[in-house]
Amino acid sequence: MLRFLHLADLHLGYQQYGLPERAVDFSRALGRAVRRALEVKPDFCLVAGDFFHHRQVDALTLRQAILALEPLRGAGIPVLAVAGNHDLGWRDGNESWLTLLHHLGLLTYLDLDPRAEQLLPGVGAESGPLYETDNVRVIGLPYLGASLPRLLDRLAGELRELPRKYTILMLHAGLEGTIPGVTEPLRPEHLAALEGLVDYVALGHRHRPFARPETSPQLYNPGSLEAAAADESEEPGGWFLAEVEPDESGGWRQSVTHSVCPRRPFHRLRIDCTLLHTPGDLRHQLQTHLADLPPAGKRRPIVELRLVGTLLFSPAALDLDELTADIEEAAQPLKVLVRNQAAAGQGPTAPGEGLTRAALEQEVLLQAITQDHRYRHRAGELAGLAAEVKQMSLAGAAEAEIFDHVAQAVEEADE
Ligand SMILES: [Mn+2]
Incomplete structure (x- = not known):
């Protein structure tokens, strides 16, 4: 039996709302997932992109990453990771922090050169998108945005030439139809073209979890460990634990369960x-x-x-x-x-033409006061009072005198 843990969107180093405590929350969330992995002892862990929140990482964030990954290396649990849009920004050929963690032996960074003639290199290649054992093949692609669908076609062509084994495709991409009102370059039919070639599509990118076990290949996104935005708090993410066994027909039976990561309320x-x-x-x-x-x-x-x-x-x-x-x-x-996000009450409508300046002023005051439900029932009276106050002020009345006048007017009205 094969078992693996599927995580995505860790966003280590994210000081949400400018609060260092929030960066600690993201690190703690990863700590939870790591502890779970040490209990379950899966064959490997997947991280489907956005390991870090920023493309440039500070020393504390790097230390948080190392502290999370070291126990997994110690337990012999490989961590396979791809770059998300947050890890990459855009591709410019520079080494990323994920590459550094790869060279330190703390994770296996799966990456791909979209310009290469052959996308999948032979087994044993130093780097590339492929992680392979006797019974499983994991292909990991970095965030590719709108060029992903075309690449999947090429990938399907190459996979058809390879001996079939249980295959995971790890992508950092949103899937059209999973978030209302959001258009994504990746559509379900692009993935359906991988039917018979891929068994589990391990997604990241959008932070809300979903599972599509009814499709072929099956599609999963575990969601982010912590909420990177307020609206992500209602559908909390976590991780998937997948257990895979060969079935009688020469295929595989997979049982996949989602766990929500404990978060700050x-x-x-x-x-x-x-x-x-x-x-x-x-x-x-x-x-x-x-x-x-x-x-x-x-x-x-x-x-x-x-x-x-x-x-x-x-x-x-x-x-x-x-x-x-x-x-x-x-x-x-x-x-x-x-x-x-409340709309203000209806603004004043355009006062009629041909009004005198004083009448126009009264009209505008009246409309402004009428909008406020506390004063609506005495709008005419208060508009008149406001005009009087203005006149008194222009005539050079003392503040105390104006105050007395207003106080008296209010008292009379209350009687
Ligand atoms: Mn993300």
């Missing part, structure tokens, strides 16, 4: 402002959400607050700092992300 709160008439209502709604959060664990969470819908009061009255402070007090987060 990531809470996404969403408030629809459309039914909230005042900033106080919004704050109250936030408190309700905060009370529903799971109790704090060992790791401080990341909390995202998204405001959606239509704002019923003036955007100027929306105090995002206050909302952030409420979240900080209630959840003790590592990071608060507040995103105001």
Whole structure:
């Protein structure tokens, strides 16, 4: 029986939100996967690209990589890796950090020269896209973007000439149809052309996990170990453990299970402002959400607050700092992300032509005040008051005098 672990998108060295703690999270996530590998003792581990977050790696990140890979080398578990777009940037022939890890014997870097006449070199070649044992063949391609489909055709041609054995194709590419609204150069039919030649396509690149065991070849993407973006927190990634046995018909039976990698908690709160008439209502709604959060664990969470819908009061009255402070007090987060995606209420419509300057001013004030549900019922009165304040100020009235006037007007209205 053959067993392997399939990981992708480790993004080591990613200080998400500028926080060193997040880079530690990505490293810890890899540590989890390594511990699992040491328990399972697979024949090898696959890393389908984006080992590092940046093309240039700092000393701490390199140390994190070495500390993760050394125990696997010690246990005799090969790590096979391809370059993702983050590892490469674009190809310019320079050595990458993955090449260095390869030369240190910490991983086997599978790479391919798309210009080579023959893509698959003979067994025993110093470098290239091929890792082969008696019963398994792994072909790993770097991130190739839009040129991948054509290359797969050539690869299929070369594979047809080789003796058949259990074959894994490792790619760093998104697959069309897996993320709504995202167009990918790689389509399912490009992979279907490998039917009978490849048994397991080990994907990385998009960070949400998926499994297509019903297709031929079977397609898998384990997702990223940690969330590299807020929307990745809802479909957490991890790793696949694949177990492969020969079946009666001369093919293979594979059983593939996904494990989610334990991550730092990531809470996404969403408030629809459309039914909230005042900033106080919004704050109250936030408190309700905060009370529903799971109790704090060992790791401080990341909390995202998204405001959606239509704002019923003036955007100027929306105090995002206050909302952030409420979240900080209630959840003790590592990071608060507040995103105001709420549309402001309808802006003033063009006032009618032929109005006097004073009438035009009143019209604009009236429309602005009417947009705020707190003051809508007294918009006419307040627009009049604003005009009076302006007149007083132009006439040189003292601040105290203006204040008294406003206070008196408000008091009268409240009676
Ligand atoms: Mn990635």
